[in-house]
Amino acid sequence: MPGRLIASTPLSPSSLTVRPLDGAGPPIRIFFFGGARAVTGSMHVLEVAGKRILLECGLFQGRRREAEERNRYFPFDPRGIDAMILSHAHIDHSGNIPSLVAQGFQGPIFATHATRDLCAIMLRDSGRIHERDAEWYNRKVRRRGEPELQPLYTEAEAIDSLHHFVGIDYGAPLSLGPSLRLELRDAGHVLGSAIVVLDCDTGRRTRLCFTGDLGRRSMPLLRDPSPVEDVNILIMESTYGDREHPAVSSMRTSLADVVNRTVARGGKILIPAFALERAQTVVYLLHRLLEGGAIPPIPIYVDSPMTADITAVFKLHPEHFDAEARAFWESSDPFGFRTLRYVADVEESKALNYLEGPAIIISASGMCEAGRIVHHLRNNIEDERNTVLIVGFQARNTLGRQLVEHRPEVRIFGIDVPVEAEVVDVGAFSSHADAVELVDFAKSCRRTVEHVFLVHGEEPQAQSLAAKLRSAGIEPVTVPQAGAFHDFQPGDVADRRASA
Numbered sequence: 001m002p003g004r005l006i007a008s009t010p011l012s013p014s015s016l017t018v019r020p021l022d023g024a025g026p027p028i029r030i031f032f033f034g035g036a037r038a039v040t041g042s043m044h045v046l047e048v049a050g051k052r053i054l055l056e057c058g059l060f061q062g063r064r065r066e067a068e069e070r071n072r073y074f075p076f077d078p079r080g081i082d083a084m085i086l087s088h089a090h091i092d093h094s095g096n097i098p099s100l101v102a103q104g105f106q107g108p109i110f111a112t113h114a115t116r117d118l119c120a121i122m123l124r125d126s127g128r129i130h131e132r133d134a135e136w137y138n139r140k141v142r143r144r145g146e147p148e149l150q151p152l153y154t155e156a157e158a159i160d161s162l163h164h165f166v167g168i169d170y171g172a173p174l175s176l177g178p179s180l181r182l183e184l185r186d187a188g189h190v191l192g193s194a195i196v197v198l199d200c201d202t203g204r205r206t207r208l209c210f211t212g213d214l215g216r217r218s219m220p221l222l223r224d225p226s227p228v229e230d231v232n233i234l235i236m237e238s239t240y241g242d243r244e245h246p247a248v249s250s251m252r253t254s255l256a257d258v259v260n261r262t263v264a265r266g267g268k269i270l271i272p273a274f275a276l277e278r279a280q281t282v283v284y285l286l287h288r289l290l291e292g293g294a295i296p297p298i299p300i301y302v303d304s305p306m307t308a309d310i311t312a313v314f315k316l317h318p319e320h321f322d323a324e325a326r327a328f329w330e331s332s333d334p335f336g337f338r339t340l341r342y343v344a345d346v347e348e349s350k351a352l353n354y355l356e357g358p359a360i361i362i363s364a365s366g367m368c369e370a371g372r373i374v375h376h377l378r379n380n381i382e383d384e385r386n387t388v389l390i391v392g393f394q395a396r397n398t399l400g401r402q403l404v405e406h407r408p409e410v411r412i413f414g415i416d417v418p419v420e421a422e423v424v425d426v427g428a429f430s431s432h433a434d435a436v437e438l439v440d441f442a443k444s445c446r447r448t449v450e451h452v453f454l455v456h457g458e459e460p461q462a463q464s465l466a467a468k469l470r471s472a473g474i475e476p477v478t479v480p481q482a483g484a485f486h487d488f489q490p491g492d493v494a495d496r497r498a499s500a
């Protein structure tokens with residue numbers, strides 16, 4: 001068996017390993033290593049106040065060879081990172097933490113308590129997936145006599161990495177050193193998601209704000225994103241930088257319409273949903289619709305063991321719910337009711353193939369790339385009575401994206417299948433702010449903002465948002481390339497607060 005690969009190959013000559021942190025050089029340097037002109041693999045490094053801080057350690061998801069390369073080799077030495085800050089539990093932000101720890105990172109990982117609890121489930125699951133993946137790959141290469149691969153990380157390594165998590169509360173400032181202070185604020189994106197606020201005293205007070213993934217206002221379950229004032233350096237996501245979502249208020253009616261229309265045809269509704277947040281939002285809304293008599297009491301199945309596990313974490317953190325959900329929680333379980341069933345074992349999942357009459361099946365994965373939803377699509381997509389309800393972001397080259405694009409035929413398990421079912425894409429369910437909401441967020445910190453960096457967006461979306469920010473008078477805006485860094489010299493960040 002080959003050994004684990006632990007060598008680091010620098011992405012660029014500007015690799016962190018070449019710069020001593022001895023006070024020489026610019027007081028603030030930010031590297032954009034991942035999630036730059038892309039949505040997955042978020043990873044930025046901040047050098048400030050004698051510390052090297054990693055913001056996110058996301059899994060890069062894409063074509064196998066590139067993903068292998070990017071996920072196995074960090075563009076810096078993990079042993080040289082003092083601390084990590086994690087905005088939320090999604091795998092594109094947290095999914096490479098076990099590799100970071102396995103390759104020598106020894107510091108704390110700061111995140112909210114809910115994020116830590118969610119990572120305990122999601123990183124373990126990710127470890128199991130990497131083990132299965134490597135097994136599948138090795139079976140293939142063994143026959144050809146080619147070298148085998150170790151999993152990117154194992155379930156055991158994922159569990160080990162949990163030791164590094166330090167849970168902190170929203171709005172409770174934490175000192176990371178004599179001139180560096182961290183605070184997490186509500187991001188309104190998923191349970192436990194945070195906006196990262198770093199106050200650095202490098203001769204002049206500089207406030208850096210990293211939005212992580214920013215949610216929408218008035219979303220069910222979650223509180224709204226918190227405003228952040230007096231920001232000097234803003235690193236903002238741009239997933240939907242070119243788009244305006246339908247109003248959040250249209251969510252309930254869209255969902256009720258789809259359910260009623262499909263039930264009238266005698267069909268089933270398949271909802272591919274991310275196990276974190278989207279599935280709980282859909283279940284909660286269905287509960288509210290049912291209770292209000294807006295939809296009939298048809299059977300609802302949540303066919304994803306991981307969704308069931310994550311739902312249990314939601315029940316542990318009602319303190320993060322918005323006022324409406326909290327009031328509802330006091331009288332009933334938002335995620336459990338008579339017609340709802342969480343499907344655990346595979347046999348029961350297979351039995352859903354033989355269901356007669358209308359039903360709702362909520363299953364993962366959210367982009368239809370793997371998991372039980374693929375089987376349900378295979379079984380139901382050729383029936384024109386059925387509906388596939390898309391409630392989340394669908395990346396390029398995924399089955400979900402092909403459905404959203406209304407392709408007449410899609411390939412499932414190697415077979416071309418005609419799409420006869422209705423496909424409905426309900427944009428209102430997005431857990432990411434749209435262009436208007438992103439510009440509003442930047443405006444709310446405008447008077448002091450000296451530089452905006454747009455990350456976590458494909459290039460057209462990021463550039464489109466950059467143009468919108470500039471026309472709103474917010475400049476300069478940079479859409480950094482992966483591997484780029486930016487220095488802030490003393491005096492770059494003017495203290496305009498006095499005049500503001």
Ligand SMILES: [Zn+2]
Pocket residue numbers: 088090189190213
């Ligand atoms: Zn996210």
Ligand SMILES: [Zn+2]
Pocket residue numbers: 039090092093213456
């Ligand atoms: Zn993300």
